[in-house]
Amino acid sequence: MPIKPVSIWATSQAHEDEMNDDHAMLWRRMIALMAEQDLTGRTVLDFGCNQGGFLRLLHGLRPYQRAVGVDIATESVALAVARRGLVPADYRVATDLAEFPETFDIAFSHEVLYLLEDIGAHAREIHAALKPGGVYYAAIGCHADGPEWPRWRDLIQTYSSLPVHGRSLDSYAEAFRTAGFQVFARRFAVDEFIRIGASDAFATVGEQLDYYTSVKTLFRLIKAR
Numbered sequence: 001m002p003i004k005p006v007s008i009w010a011t012s013q014a015h016e017d018e019m020n021d022d023h024a025m026l027w028r029r030m031i032a033l034m035a036e037q038d039l040t041g042r043t044v045l046d047f048g049c050n051q052g053g054f055l056r057l058l059h060g061l062r063p064y065q066r067a068v069g070v071d072i073a074t075e076s077v078a079l080a081v082a083r084r085g086l087v088p089a090d091y092r093v094a095t096d097l098a099e100f101p102e103t104f105d106i107a108f109s110h111e112v113l114y115l116l117e118d119i120g121a122h123a124r125e126i127h128a129a130l131k132p133g134g135v136y137y138a139a140i141g142c143h144a145d146g147p148e149w150p151r152w153r154d155l156i157q158t159y160s161s162l163p164v165h166g167r168s169l170d171s172y173a174e175a176f177r178t179a180g181f182q183v184f185a186r187r188f189a190v191d192e193f194i195r196i197g198a199s200d201a202f203a204t205v206g207e208q209l210d211y212y213t214s215v216k217t218l219f220r221l222i223k224a225r
């Protein structure tokens with residue numbers, strides 16, 4: 001069943017602006033962890049692109065030929081378009097990828113999986129949108145294996161316009177394997193100083209450090225050639 005767009009994912013624009021600022025460090029880490037160093041000539045997807053910041057950063061660090069960012073939120077996509085500058089990225093309001101069969105060399109999503117109702121359908125549609133041999137990097141800290149998750153699930157639901165789904169890392173791995181991916185994963189292991197106390201999401205300094213080093217996880221999902 002098609003999913004209806006929303007105007008914005010979080011309850012306020014200020015919240016989304018703050019999320020963008022916070023996520024820049026995490027996007028840099030995701031890019032640093034990629035096996036693919038040279039994206040020249042490559043076509044890239046960002047699923048759940050929000051205001052387009054990741055694709056702008058990626059192009060600055062690893063210039064690609066072309067990118068598409070899709071998101072369910074109309075206002076966020078409008079901001080992504082307004083901020084595009086000279087980056088060769090198209091931004092679309094979309095919740096499925098039917099118009100992109102075997103199109104992308106590399107796909108990304110950063111903290112989007114827990115907002116998707118049907119993870120099996122998502123795994124299948126990313127698989128279909130990748131070229132043979134294509135790779136999907138999916139970063140997920142909002143999963144049910146983290147000690148902070150029971151608190152976070154309730155907290156995130158207070159500002160998310162979409163239902164929040166708590167799933168284990170095992171269930172994500174299983175969904176992607178079933179869709180035909182070879183599944184690899186690693187800890188996110190952020191390797192820089194983390195600003196302490198900027199968010200009330202963490203109960204202690206230790207919890208915050210453990211989240212960014214050990215709880216947050218990066219899947220690397222490969223479609224066979």
Ligand SMILES: C[S@@+](CC[C@H](N)C(=O)[O-])C[C@H]1O[C@@H](n2cnc3c(N)ncnc32)[C@H](O)[C@@H]1O
Pocket residue numbers: 003008009019020023047048049050051054070071072073076094095096109110111112115116162
């Ligand atoms: C937590 S935000 C993360 C945004 C961005 N990836 C980042 O790292 O800052 C989740 C994003 O996923 C988008 N999203 C949620 N469900 C979606 C769906 N079914 N299709 C496309 N985008 C979706 C939301 O609108 C929101 O922009």
